[in-house]
Amino acid sequence: MSVAWQLWLQLFRRTPLLVVLANLLRLAAAYFAVRWLRGEEELAIVAAMLFGAATWIWHTGQGYQLRGLCVPESFLLPNFRRRLLEYGAIDVAMWVLLPLLITVIGGAPHLSLIACALLILAGMGLMMGSNPRTGAYIWPFLIVLGWMPSFLTAFFKEALRSPLTPWLLLAGVALLLRFSIAPLLRIEDRETAASPLESTSLGRMQTRSTPGEPRRMGRFGKRINALYEQLAERTLQRALAAYAGSPSFRRRMILVRRLLLPNDNPEAIVLRIVLVAVIVCFYFVAIMHRQHFNPVVIGAYAIMLSVSRFPQLNVGMLRMRPNMADLYLTLAPETRAEYQQTISDALLILVPISLLTALVYTVLGAVLMHAPDPWHMLFVAAIVSLATSLAALALHLIGPEGSTGRAIVNLAVMFGTMAVYWGGYWLVGTAGYLIGGGLLALVSLGFGAGVWMAAQREYVSRAPRFDAPIG
Known part of the structure; x- marks a missing residue:
């Protein structure tokens, strides 16, 4: 219990505003839940929305904290994985089992779906906080559903009646935990640190917040980053050769720029614009069915x-x-x-x-x-x-x-x-x-x-x- 308390305190020290906001929302949800238990049925949705926001914010902070905790040195601590598991069990009891008990007391329907929804919200928060780039896996799914609102409504009505829905939701929770926690528990060699003035935008979502925290990137990001490095190395070698062949003030300045701004050479600029253009085109194609702004x-x-x-x-x-x-x-x-x-x-x-x-x-x-x-x-x-x-x-x-x-x-x-x-x-x-x-x-x-x-x-x-x- 002392280890769990210290982990909670560390989260409070790193993100105090997030902890306070999540707990204030949880207290507000508890207030409306008590009024719901006393017979005010219309407040059940208010309590559910407030608690959903609270659990998502809280577990986003927990995922953010895990990024700093799960560094290679931490795995040398005795029983590190078991302590994390105990902390997770306490978290599940506070944010899943306790609200589920309140819904049981209040006689709410679809208890299995409510339990799965609580787990999904917690899993999404962990995934967003521990590895924000995995959020890209969710948005395409939501965009596709936005194309078919009538189908989405009918789908949810049928899903409420299907006995397979809770099992599918549990499988979704397992995938969320796989994408969020499993990469953090792998012990990997650290990659070479990027230049602080790199302009690839590939690692901004994984900005290091703690000394020693590894820079985690997907396969696509690693390949694009390697391409940026090759372009930077090639342009630097060209600048060195040009200056060595004929030193001048202009070539000296170009060499300084290649050192300070490695990814601001013409080839890298074109690559960056092309990547952004692809993302922008996908976004516009995705929203073209809606009213144009x-x-x-x-x-x-x-x-x-x-x-x-x-x-x-x-x-x-x-x-x-x-x-x-x-x-x-x-x-x-x-x-x-x-x-x-x-x-x-x-x-x-x-x-x-x-x-x-x-x-x-x-x-x-x-x-x-x-x-x-x-x-x-x-x-x-x-x-x-x-x-x-x-x-x-x-x-x-x-x-x-x-x-x-x-x-x-x-x-x-x-x-x-x-x-x-x-x-x-x-x-x-x-x-x-x-x-x-x-x-x-x-x-x-x-x-x-x-x-x-x-x-x-x-x-x-x-x-x-x-x-x-x-x-």
Whole structure:
């Protein structure tokens, strides 16, 4: 019992808000369940919905905690697997058996289905928390069901009457546990750590939260990641050969960029755009049966997707500090300001890359949604994405290092992007491309360039730091 208590405390220390929210929802569900037991039949659904949300949130946190617990070193602890099993048994008693007992006392029908539903909610939470990429297995199923709402209704009515339904649901629970817990219990060699400034987006859902936590990826992710690594290695070797053959300032800067931004070479950019385009096309095909939303919003989504890279810059530069000392000694700058200027100039390449991806995504969305005025949307997206990329790069280059400060800056950038895009779209539509577009470019690009120049001066004036981040 002491081990279970310590595991519960560890979950509370890692995600206190999640623990408090889950238990508040459970208390609210208990309150409505008591009123249901006293004869208020209409409150049964309220209690069930609240408890369902509580168990899903709670077990998402449990899966998140398991990612940090199930590292190779933990399996050296005595009876580690048995202690996890005991903790799981206590969890089942609290979140499945106890509410099931209340439903038995209240005389609720379909007890076997209720028990299976509780297990499925807990299993889905564990799967989402322990390995978020497995959520991709669920969404296609839900999308397909969304195509046939009448069939779905008839299917559920028949499933309630079928004696095989509980067994099928138990098989689903077993699959959920297989996808969520089984990979965590395997002892595997750790893969080579990726660059903190990688831009493949393959490991963002499995971001390490604890030192030593392995980076878990599927077979498809591993193959794509290996392809990114091959492209990065090839472009780096080309940059080294070009600089060795004819040293120049331009080739020196390209070499620095290849070191800092390994996956921002032309081939990797094309691969990233193609992968995103495939996902976007699948999404649009999946929702085409539904009512179309305003195609103008595609431009805003494209810009926000392109600038979502910049928060990674803040975190990545923080994690790369110890390694940047090698780059400093290799470059051998005459002054510290020269080194800082080199780094800021190298990172500036992210702005045209962000602009390119925003325009490509906007064109793709306009084609898929048959936008009535694609040139209007593309014109505004080009101006706003360039200004937003400059501002985002500036803010995240010198921005706060704490997670709370980064989140605030990121929210400010996102909401500012949406406001400028919609305002610019209205302005161009009202005043025309020449006057409206000129005012939009003057204000937004002036702001973005001004923020970038101020941030660059601040960054250059700072002393380089090579200390490892705390925590």
